[in-house]
Amino acid sequence: MGLGNKLRGAMEGLRKATVLDKGAIKEAVKDIQRALISSDVEISLVLEISKKIEEEALKENIPKGLTRREHVLKVSYDELVGLLGGDAKAAPEKPKKILLVGLYGMGKTTTTAKLAKYYMKRGLNVGLICADSYRPAAFEQLQQLSSKLKVPFYGDPKEKVAHKIVENGIKELKKADLVIVDSAGRDALNDELAGEIKAINKVFKPQDKWLVIGADVGQLAKKQAIAFHDAVGVNGVIITRMDGSAKGGGSLVACNETDADVKFIGTGEKLDDLEEFDANRFLSRIMGYGDLQTLSGGHAERGIQP
């Protein structure tokens, strides 16, 4: 059971309790805690948010026009939205250059193609560069995805220096409104990888440098995001495999703790399985509620497993 279902359960408890006394509120807060912990959210953050919800929920004077029940639901919802990113900056509408970085197998190449499709749909001429000279099959993987999307592609399997490929690729793809560079991964952000992406960064000079990270990384996402930020100034994160891991909530919260906002989430292997991330929308959907109106009286719908 994912974070969404568990949070929904906690909210249902609040919504249905016949008497909303201290005991019922404490019970609901415990349910929220359990949901967050099982999604691998860092424990200190869980304690912080539950304390805030409990204090707010139990305080004597509540805002005019709200019942205690509506107030408690709203406070919980708002705190959870804040935890997941609040008003983080949305993905740019017309980016010119995007560099994707990340560790081995996190979904960089797949996400490169997903982003190409996403921005093509929004009217941009997109070009892709494979700057992964490390893994032999990388060139072919992105070449195939590019031809599927009918998008210009540059790569050079004979060139072993990643930033030289990028240098040549930029010249080849001059006509593109948006160029996306897919870089190589490693098991860890070692000196070799750091040096490689720094060199790419220097010749490519992208405004958008996004870290691709799997939902299964959970709260460790924070450490990765900080390391990549220090190396290359990552200013956005894409969390992949949100469809397959119960730890997705933990990854989202962890990245929100850093300077890099979550821009997109990957929700499947297909090229359409990419969604802009918006904490409010995400939470209302995973919890099965459209908005606070329905939250305090309405119906539930099914969501993905974050």
Ligand SMILES: Nc1nc2c(ncn2[C@@H]2O[C@H](COP(=O)(O)OP(=O)(O)OP(=O)(O)O)[C@@H](O)[C@H]2O)c(=O)[nH]1
């Ligand atoms: N279920 C699911 N699978 C995904 C998602 N994104 C990527 N994958 C899968 O994850 C695997 C690795 O994806 P790649 O895009 O090759 O990862 P990478 O980061 O480029 O890997 P390296 O280049 O080897 O470092 C593939 O099997 C993808 O189909 C997602 O959002 N959901």
Ligand SMILES: [Mg+2]
């Ligand atoms: Mg790759």
